[in-house]
Amino acid sequence: MxxxxxxxxxxxxxxxxxxxxxxxxxxxxxxFGSVGGHPHFIASADGAYLTNADGQRLLDYIGSWGPMILGHNHPGVREAVAEALQGGTSFGAPNEREVLLAEKVVELTREQGVERVRFVNSGTEATMSALRLARGVTGRSHIVKFRGNYHGHADGLLVEAGSGLLTTAEGGLGEAAPSSAGVPQEYAALTLVSEYNDPAALDTLMQQRGHDIAAVIFEPVVGNSGVLIPTPEFLAALHRVRDHGALLIADEVMTGFRLSLQGACGRLGIQPDLITWGKIIGGGLPVGAYGGRAEVMENVSPSGPVYQAGTLSGNPLAMAAGLATLGELQAKPELYEQLERYTAALADGLKAAAQEAGVPLSVNHIGSMLTAFHQEAPHGSVQTYQQAARSDTAAFAGWFRAMLRQGVYWAPSQFESIFVSAAHGDAELNLTLDAARRAYAELK
Incomplete structure (x- = not known):
């Protein structure tokens, strides 16, 4: 053009x-509403880089919001999709690749209790379907989520959600307010809200309302209030929800197979009843899935009474991309160590650059996920939604624009994780930190 x-x-x-x-x-x-300017329209992507419509090359830290753990346009993934494409794009009928990918997911997550998997087309579909299943199994109507956790845009989940919906509104224990117009208050009332990393609040809520609650859904590592890492005390409280007959649902749409081959649950020792996935299991193509113990999953139609369907679910292109991505990760487990080293070095470099310029900064990171919060965190790290909301969004926006002018494409929100890929190496790290030093000097 x-x-x-x-x-x-x-x-x-x-x-x-x-x-x-x-x-x-x-x-x-x-x-780019929270950072100013206009979005870059992307023409192509390869490795750790994007090329926009104007021909500018950008070092990418979004990775299509997580799935590109191997880097953009990975040859093995591209070839797998090209091969699948020769046979057609969608059948509306079973195909071998969906069996192979389901077997692979079960193989990698069996220690977390996964015995059955159902594929869908997005993370929103996965969480929505898992919650319907929990309600069907328990016969209860209410669910619990955590303030600032984002689980997709289904009506019952757009309550105190994170990311672009992040606000500093205060609510009482269990109170729920829709985060979007069009969500009926009557529906939102079925969603109770607690505080992430506050085990006492969760215990109290379950003691008061546990008999009503079908499921507690959570992000094992939060990515939509910025990266928040759970404390051991909070993880213990999550496992106690089963004492009240509720199911525990881990939303690993973002973290699944990114933080380890067993996801965040495997890395952190979490044993949920259901897990939801997206992103990486589709290798960049539209996908989602939910899975868990056979006794729970066999309640899904046509085996059981909980209905869920999708014309494009398990389509051969997404299954091929997912198989190629998981196969590469399984064949090269050292990639996770590489990602971890890069991300830790990036965190250290950002903190040093900000300190040199006298700019308040707190960096949370785990595995290949990182958020640079523009604030001085009280205990050295941001642990809660309320703490994240205190970040200086104007400072972040100025820093974001300065980075973008230098060709570094960061997530355009203070309240998002960035994602490192296997295609990021020493040259990319040096480029990023050089740009960050200049950007923080501008802020000063």
């Missing part, structure tokens, strides 16, 4: 998009 003036192509595309798409984007955070 060319424009009739010196206007950047991405800017012109954004103007056109706003005429035909709400806000000009198909997912809100892409609009």
């Amino acid at each position: 060319t424009t009739s003036s010196s206007q950047p192509i991405s800017e012109a595309l954004f103007a056109r998009a706003r005429q035909v798409t709400p806000g000009g984007v198909n997912s809100p955070v892409r609009a």
Whole structure:
């Protein structure tokens, strides 16, 4: 595409998009609303880099919001999809690849209790379906989520959600307020809210309302209030919800197979009743899944009375991409150590650059996930939603724009994780930290 003036192509595309798409984007955070400027429209991606419509090369730390753990356009994934494409894009009928991928997921997560898996097309579908299953199994209507945890845009989950919906609104124990227009208060009332990393609050809520609660859903490592890492005390409280007859659902849409081959649950020793996945199990194609013990999962139609269906579920392209991605991770477990080293070095470098410039910064990281909170955390790290919400979003926006001017594409929200891929190496680390030092100097 060319424009009739010196206007950047991405800017012109954004103007056109706003005429035909709400806000000009198909997912809100892409609009750069909290950081200013206009979004970059991407023409291609390879390895650790994106190329925008104007031909500018950008070092990418979003990785399509998590699935690109091997890097963009990985040859093995691309070839697997190309091979599958020769046989067609969708059958609306079973195919061998969905059996193979289900077997692979069960193999890798059996120690976390997974015996059956059902594929869907997105993380939202996965969490929505897992909650319906929990309600069907328990005969109860209420669920518990944690303030700032994001589980997709189903009505009952858009309550005190994170990321672009993050606010500092205060609510009492268990009170729920919709985070979006269009969510009936009557439906939101079925979702009770507790505080992440507050075991006493969860214990109290379960003591008061446990007999009503079908499930407690949580992010094992939060990525949508920025990266928040659970304390051992909080993990113990999560496992106690079963004492009240509720199911425990780990939302690993973001963390599944990213933090280890067994996901965050395997890394942190979590034993949920159900796990939801997305991102990596589709290798960058649209996918989701939920799974758990056979006695629970066999309640899903057609084996049981809990209905869930999807025309494109288990489609051969997504299954092929997922098989290639998980196969590569399983064949090269040293990749996780590589990702961890890079992310730790990135965290140390960011903190040093900010300290040199006198800019308050607290960095949370685990595995290949990281958030640089623009604040001085009281205990050296941000642990709760309320602490995350105190971040200086104006400082982050200025830093984000300075990084982008230097060709480093960070997540365009203070309240998101960034994702490191196997394609990030020493050259990318040095480029990032050089840019960060200049960006923090500008903030000073």
